[in-house]
Amino acid sequence: MLLQNKKVAVIGGGPVGLTFATLLQQAGVHVNVYEWDVSEFARIKGGTLDLLQNMGQKVFGKAGLLEDYFNNARPTARRFADIHGNIKERFPAFNNPEIDRNDLRKILLQSLRPNTVVWDRRFVSLKEQDDKFLLQFENGITETADLVVGANGIMSNVRQQYITGTSPFYTGIVAIAGEVLDYKIRCPNFKRLCDDDKIIVKYEYCFFLSQPKAQSELYYYICFPKPESWIKGNGLNFRDNKQISGYLDDLLADWDSAYKEIFALTDEFTLLPLRQVPLENWRPHKNITLIGDSAHGMPPYAGVGLNTGLMDALYLSENLTNANFKDIQSAIQDYENKMFEYASEAQQETTKNKAALFAKDPKE
Ligand SMILES: Cc1cc2nc3c(=O)[nH]c(=O)nc-3n(C[C@H](O)[C@H](O)[C@H](O)COP(=O)(O)OP(=O)(O)OC[C@H]3O[C@@H](n4cnc5c(N)ncnc54)[C@H](O)[C@@H]3O)c2cc1C
Numbered sequence: 001m002l003l004q005n006k007k008v009a010v011i012g013g014g015p016v017g018l019t020f021a022t023l024l025q026q027a028g029v030h031v032n033v034y035e036w037d038v039s040e041f042a043r044i045k046g047g048t049l050d051l052l053q054n055m056g057q058k059v060f061g062k063a064g065l066l067e068d069y070f071n072n073a074r075p076t077a078r079r080f081a082d083i084h085g086n087i088k089e090r091f092p093a094f095n096n097p098e099i100d101r102n103d104l105r106k107i108l109l110q111s112l113r114p115n116t117v118v119w120d121r122r123f124v125s126l127k128e129q130d131d132k133f134l135l136q137f138e139n140g141i142t143e144t145a146d147l148v149v150g151a152n153g154i155m156s157n158v159r160q161q162y163i164t165g166t167s168p169f170y171t172g173i174v175a176i177a178g179e180v181l182d183y184k185i186r187c188p189n190f191k192r193l194c195d196d197d198k199i200i201v202k203y204e205y206c207f208f209l210s211q212p213k214a215q216s217e218l219y220y221y222i223c224f225p226k227p228e229s230w231i232k233g234n235g236l237n238f239r240d241n242k243q244i245s246g247y248l249d250d251l252l253a254d255w256d257s258a259y260k261e262i263f264a265l266t267d268e269f270t271l272l273p274l275r276q277v278p279l280e281n282w283r284p285h286k287n288i289t290l291i292g293d294s295a296h297g298m299p300p301y302a303g304v305g306l307n308t309g310l311m312d313a314l315y316l317s318e319n320l321t322n323a324n325f326k327d328i329q330s331a332i333q334d335y336e337n338k339m340f341e342y343a344s345e346a347q348q349e350t351t352k353n354k355a356a357l358f359a360k361d362p363k364e
Contacts, residue, residue, distance in 0.1 A: 002320055002328050003029045009135055009145035011123045012152030013037065015049070015101070016292030016309035018108035020151060021116060022063050023317035032145075033112075034121040034137065036152075040109055045179070045270060047211045047219040048076070048098035055307035057096070059314045068107040073097035076212065077197040085193050085256035098198075100213050118143075123152065125161060126288075133288070147328060148288040149316070151309075154275055154297030159290050164282050168275035170228045171299055173358065175221040175274055176248065178266035183218035186265050189258040190218070206252065207357050208259070220262060222248065223274065223299075225358055231273045244269040274299035279344050282336070289332045291316060296343035301353035308346045312339055 008024060010017045013035030024031045037044075051057045051069055060066045075093030082088060109117065122138040126148060135143045150158025154168055184191050193199060194210060199220075201208040210220035226234075237243055245263040252259065277297045289295075292309030316335040325331035 001028070001323065002325065002331060003147070006030065006146040006328075007032070007144065008147045008149065009034060009133070009143060010149045010151050011135075011158050012150065012156070012292075012294065013105075013117050013119075014151060014153060014292060015104050015108065015306055016313055017149070017151030018105065018112070018117070019059060019063065019310055020149060020291055020313035020317055022065070022108060022111045023059075023313060024321065025112060025116065026063065027317065027321040029321065031116065032143070033117045033151075034123055034135070034143070035117055035119055036122045038120045040105070040117070040119065044101040044105065045268075046101050046177075047209075047221070048100055048213055049104060049306050050094075050096040050098050050303070051310070052096050052304070052307045055304070056310045059310040062314060063111065065107055065111055068110075069099060069104075070097065072103045072107060073099035074212075074214070079194065079197045079199050081193065081199050081201050083201060083203050083252070083255045083259075085189075085258045087193075090197065098211065103214070123157065125157075146287065147320075150288070150290045150294045151292045152294050154277060154293040156290065156294030158288070159277070159294050162288055163285055163290055164278075164280075166278050166281050168277045168297060170231070171274050171276055171354065172225050172227070173223050173274045173299065173354070174226045174231065175223045175272040176244065177219065177221040177270045177272055178244075178262065179268045180218040180220075180262050180265055181267050182216045183212075183262065183265070184216045187218070187258075187261045190262045193256075193258045194218075202357060203255075205358055210262070218262060221272070222252070223357075224251070228273075231271070236271075238269050238271050241266055241269060276347060276350070279340055279347070287328055287332070289316070289336060291339075295339060296347065298347050298350045299354065300350075301357060302346060302349040304346045304349070308343055311342060315339065 008031040010033040013033045021031045021033045060069050075097045077093045078091045079087050080089040124136045126133045126135045133145050150156050196212045199210045207223040248263045291312035319331035319335045
């Protein structure tokens with residue numbers, strides 16, 4: 001096997017990095033994941049995720065984790081509503097139930113040997129040393145590895161320093177995301193509207209989506225166009241919940257009070273400038289590559305970001321362990337060729353959906 005007596009370092013313990021590590025470890029490879037979060041108990045921000053049948057579910061099937069996914073996920077129907085709080089259409093749950101990000105992480109951690117993930121390790125840089133990599137982390141900590149896989153998300157410093165100098169570009173749309181605790185009790189009007197389904201509202205230049213999480217939490221986001229200068233110059237303090245809910249009340253002045261109820265009771269707001277990673281201009285690189293959002297991050301309009309990343313985890317782990325390649329570099333090259341193709345299709349679908357969602361000119 002190409003990775004016999006070799007050490008693999010995965011930078012980033014998001015769903016893609018952990019899935020890749022699981023698949024490698026099951027094939028007998030020595031792998032460590034270095035994750036910035038301080039511990040496995042760190043709360044991961046963000047909405048629920050779903051594994052699509054021919055993508056994420058296929059990968060979890062290979063890893064023997066499909067049953068765990070179904071046991072921890074909830075079938076969630078989708079309701080298309082208008083701004084007055086009327087339900088226009090309801091689509092029953094698909095065969096891809098929604099799972100909370102922390103539950104997904106828990107399943108993956110349980111599938112790995114103890115201490116595979118090294119927590120509280122913020123990757124800073126690396127250098128080549130005698131055919132190996134010397135990895136440098138915050139606080140002067142170092143590790144060595146024979147193969148490095150960057151899985152540290154859309155702002156990946158592995159990508160920017162070693163694979164391509166290009167940064168993800170801003171797509172012209174921001175999202176304001178909110179999380180509400182105990183919404184079933186605190187937000188009775190919104191609870192009546194959604195009845196634990198997803199709510200989707202498409203109105204003029206705005207797109208609203210809400211997702212119930214486990215434990216009566218609600219995650220929602222509102223996407224709308226803004227110039228890049230607004231991201232730094234908006235004068236808003238996203239830790240001031242009252243200010244942000246007031247901003248949303250003004251932005252969505254005509255919307256029903258059920259929506260305003262969740263804005264007013266939001267426990268945490270986040271501003272998300274929606275970015276995309278360009279797939280071009282990868283420089284020559286040896287024994288190092290990227291998977292997941294760090295390779296091809298994209299806005300969520302097609303809902304395939306995670307699923308595309310899980311395909312990376314599968315293809316790269318298979319290439320590195322199936323004895324079809326003469327060396328690590330050709331296994332990586334073959335994976336990257338495939339990945340450029342399907343990731344670029346996913347990005348094209350995302351861009352097409354964006355054009356349909358934000359077709360109308362924004363208000364001034
Ligand atoms: C609003 C929104 C909605 C979405 N909805 C969907 C959806 O419905 N379906 C779907 O398929 N996708 C969706 N996505 C996309 C999905 O969230 C991502 O594609 C997925 O999380 C990518 O996983 P990843 O493991 O590549 O990266 P991430 O989940 O970003 O994980 C990266 C990890 O790397 C760590 N890290 C970062 N820097 C360092 C460092 N220097 N050193 C060490 N560790 C580091 C981070 O702490 C993190 O744990 C959505 C995204 C957004 C923003």
